[in-house]
Amino acid sequence: MISTVTTTVTTVATLAMGATLGALAAMLLIALLSAKEVLAADRRRALAFLGRSLDVAIVPLLMVFALIVALKIIEVLA
Amino acid sequence: MKAFTLCLAAIAAAEVVTSFADPACGLLFHSAILVSLIALSALGHGANPSPNPFLSLSLAPLIRILSLSMPLAHFPRYAWYLVASVPVLAAVLTLMRVQNMGLADVGLTLRRPLIQAGVALTGAPFGVVEYSILRPEPLAPGLSGAGLALLAVALVLSTGFVEELAFRGVIQRSAVEALGERAGLLGVAAVFASLHVGWLNPLDVAFVFAIGLFFGFVVLKTGSIVGVSISHGITNVVLFLAMPILSQSL
Numbered sequence: 001m002i003s004t005v006t007t008t009v010t011t012v013a014t015l016a017m018g019a020t021l022g023a024l025a026a027m028l029l030i031a032l033l034s035a036k037e038v039l040a041a042d043r044r045r046a047l048a049f050l051g052r053s054l055d056v057a058i059v060p061l062l063m064v065f066a067l068i069v070a071l072k073i074i075e076v077l078a
Numbered sequence: 079m080k081a082f083t084l085c086l087a088a089i090a091a092a093e094v095v096t097s098f099a100d101p102a103c104g105l106l107f108h109s110a111i112l113v114s115l116i117a118l119s120a121l122g123h124g125a126n127p128s129p130n131p132f133l134s135l136s137l138a139p140l141i142r143i144l145s146l147s148m149p150l151a152h153f154p155r156y157a158w159y160l161v162a163s164v165p166v167l168a169a170v171l172t173l174m175r176v177q178n179m180g181l182a183d184v185g186l187t188l189r190r191p192l193i194q195a196g197v198a199l200t201g202a203p204f205g206v207v208e209y210s211i212l213r214p215e216p217l218a219p220g221l222s223g224a225g226l227a228l229l230a231v232a233l234v235l236s237t238g239f240v241e242e243l244a245f246r247g248v249i250q251r252s253a254v255e256a257l258g259e260r261a262g263l264l265g266v267a268a269v270f271a272s273l274h275v276g277w278l279n280p281l282d283v284a285f286v287f288a289i290g291l292f293f294g295f296v297v298l299k300t301g302s303i304v305g306v307s308i309s310h311g312i313t314n315v316v317l318f319l320a321m322p323i324l325s326q327s328l
Contacts, residue, residue, distance in 0.1 A: 055176060
């Protein structure tokens with residue numbers, strides 16, 4: 001189960017579930033990055049806007065992904 | 079308007095799935111809503127120069143996706159707020175850039191300072207009432223003095239400012255333009271309240287809905303999120319820091 005602390009802070013009960021959710025978010029990030037790459041090849045105005053709009057999700061998900069990778073590296077090295 | 083209302087209902091449903099069924103299913107549900115909202119924003123692009131309501135609303139599922147996937151368990155509990163708020167703030171700033179929204183557009187302006195100061199003061203009673211509903215454990219039992227003061231500032235900035243910037247500054251502005259004042263206010267307050275379902279306390283959800291309406295009304299009438307940001311931050315300081323310590327010492 002999850003526990004909500006505030007609107008923006010929700011945590012899951014176990015580290016294993018946290019890893020699953022992190023993996024799902026990484027898959028979403030890969031899908032969004034792929035879509036952005038495909039949309040960049042099209043010059044239509046609406047699709048260009050869609051490509052830019054994807055940044056709204058891509059930028060923060062990249063930050064979360066970087067944090068997950070950094071923590072994993074620290075865990076391996078420690 | 080129908081599509082926007084449907085999206086609001088879908089976000090609330092995804093939050094219920096996340097809290098009561100399975101967080102992984104909830105994350106997939108939120109992801110599907112996020113992608114749909116971004117796709118819908120492109121469909122209406124060009125017809126209306128104002129900020130796109132679907133793109134703004136995409137912040138709501140994104141906030142939950144980020145908070146669920148963030149490895150917060152590796153950090154001490156008192157650091158969760160700051161860690162969680164950084165990517166959310168990045169999302170809001172990216173959205174403002176994509177939609178050419180300035181600081182004044184999202185309410186980052188000090189209009190009617192006396193009213194803002196009065197609204198800021200409402201944070202203390204709100205915090206006491208919410209504490210009587212939730213009775214949370216002390217956030218940082220080992221901290222005292224300067225550490226507590228720093229944590230209080232971090233709470234005001236990360237929960238008060240970032241959450242109000244997202245919900246009242248960006249989402250409400252677009253929702254009011256898309257749905258009108260009354261429906262926009264109610265819709266955003268409902269989404270805000272639905273993101274508190276995880277406490278598994280219906281009274282708290284109702285309380286947060288009422289607070290969301292109040293904050294939304296203030297921002298609608300003053301055009302500034304300064305007062306409600308401070309009030310929201312103080313509410314959380316009283317709820318998670320002051321009241322638990324006070325109740326333990328009594």
